[in-house]
Amino acid sequence: MPENIIEKFEIKHLQILDEKGNADTAILPNLSDNDLKKLFELLILSRQFDQRALQLHAEGRLGTYASILGQEASQIGSAYALEKTDWVFPSFREMGVYITLGYPIWMLFQYWTGDERGMKTPDDLNIFPVSVPVGTHTPHAVGAAFAAKIKGHKTAALSYFGDGGSSKGDFHEGLNIAGVHKLPVVFICQNNQWAISLPREKQTASKTIAQKAYSYGFEGIQVDGNDIFAVYKATKDALEKAKAGGGPTLIECFTYRMSDHTTADDASRYRPKEDVETWKDKDPLLRLKLYMQKKGIWTQSYEDDVKKKATEFVDSEIKKEEAAGLPDSKDIINYTYKDLTQRQKKEIKEIA
Numbered sequence: 010m011p012e013n014i015i016e017k018f019e020i021k022h023l024q025i026l027d028e029k030g031n032a033d034t035a036i037l038p039n040l041s042d043n044d045l046k047k048l049f050e051l052l053i054l055s056r057q058f059d060q061r062a063l064q065l066h067a068e069g070r071l072g073t074y075a076s077i078l079g080q081e082a083s084q085i086g087s088a089y090a091l092e093k094t095d096w097v098f099p100s101f102r103e104m105g106v107y108i109t110l111g112y113p114i115w116m117l118f119q120y121w122t123g124d125e126r127g128m129k130t131p132d133d134l135n136i137f138p139v140s141v142p143v144g145t146h147t148p149h150a151v152g153a154a155f156a157a158k159i160k161g162h163k164t165a166a167l168s169y170f171g172d173g174g175s176s177k178g179d180f181h182e183g184l185n186i187a188g189v190h191k192l193p194v195v196f197i198c199q200n201n202q203w204a205i206s207l208p209r210e211k212q213t214a215s216k217t218i219a220q221k222a223y224s225y226g227f228e229g230i231q232v233d234g235n236d237i238f239a240v241y242k243a244t245k246d247a248l249e250k251a252k253a254g255g256g257p258t259l260i261e262c263f264t265y266r267m268s269d270h271t272t273a274d275d276a277s278r279y280r281p282k283e284d285v286e287t288w289k290d291k292d293p294l295l296r297l298k299l300y301m302q303k304k305g306i307w308t309q310s311y312e313d314d315v316k317k318k319a320t321e322f323v324d325s326e327i328k329k330e331e332a333a334g335l336p337d338s339k340d341i342i343n344y345t346y347k348d349l350t351q352r353q354k355k356e357i358k359e360i361a
């Protein structure tokens with residue numbers, strides 16, 4: 010009896026902009042010079058935020074922080090493809106996403122000092138608070154997509170998580186339901202090769218994370234996560250497909266965590282220095298800069314000016330955050346439930 014193949018799949022890897030700043034014009038997304046400058050400026054601003062957060066931590070002015078260094082294109086490229094009405098469910102390493110959506114930077118600093126008021130999302134932004142528990146927000150994104158489908162809203166939900174997050178039950182439960190109901194949801198896995206000290210090879214035996222989508226009946230694609238054009242294009246296409254009733258997509262952004270896991274970690278204890286050196290050449294910011302230079306829309310004075318403005322702006326946001334003062338100590342009890350329990354009423358009196 011001949012064997013009959015009843016299912017086949019293949020995984021594409023999308024790269025548009027290479028390490029030398031050359032772009033494949035046949036598949037280049039439609040981005041104006043103004044868009045390119047905005048992307049470049051967002052990359053610089055996010056990097057400045059990140060560096061200042063690390064410095065503030067070292068000075069004891071900020072709590073434990075998770076750096077985004079090296080992952081900026083995955084975050085900014087995908088967030089730039091969103092419409093205002095789409096819903097975003099981030100993990101804890103998505104400061105580039107918040108910044109691209111226009112989240113107040115001083116509030117991001119506030120959050121990382123341990124002050125939860127920083128996560129009181131402004132009313133006009135559809136982004137959920139940081140999820141520190143790994144992966145638990147993916148079912149939330151799926152739920153939001155289900156609601157949008159039932160209500161007939163033309164919106165999509167987007168969940169960000171890491172390679173480590175793809176091992177969680179929440180990931181599989183979320184993708185399964187999304188596939189069954191063909192929901193308008195986009196899953197973005199930032200495969201930065203590490204989950205704290207656990208390397209990608211120990212996370213899963215499958216060759217890509219993208220291929221996991223096929224188990225749930227929808228498309229998965231791997232993109233060069235340090236190529237802002239590839240990330241933007243894949244996300245835009247996936248969002249359009251979702252809103253047109255075509256169902257979910259899993260996008261694996263193949264990237265690298267250039268920093269320690271968080272400020273509480275020391276990656277030099279478990280990963281080779283040479284790996285980090287190799288990835289330096291793939292820097293997302295350098296790549297866009299080289300492309301813009303070839304196009305004649307980058308000059309050194311333009312970059313100096315962008316950097317100066319980003320530095321001044323981030324510093325002024327830090328001042329604003331520090332001037333906001335400490336939260337009311339009763340808040341720790343006030344927002345646990347809608348109404349205070351008998352015991353909480355007693356406790357709150359003790360604080361006062």
Ligand SMILES: Cc1ncc(C[n+]2csc(CCOP(=O)(O)OP(=O)(O)O)c2C)c(N)n1
Pocket residue numbers: 102141142143144170171172173174175201203204205266270
């Ligand atoms: C449910 C849960 N388990 C464990 C942890 C501890 N933890 C924090 S981050 C992390 C690794 C996450 O790796 P990955 O999903 O690849 O994201 P990355 O940190 O690389 O961005 C772990 C195990 C947690 N926060 N939540």
Ligand SMILES: [Mg+2]
Pocket residue numbers: 171172173199200201202203204205
């Ligand atoms: Mg990871």
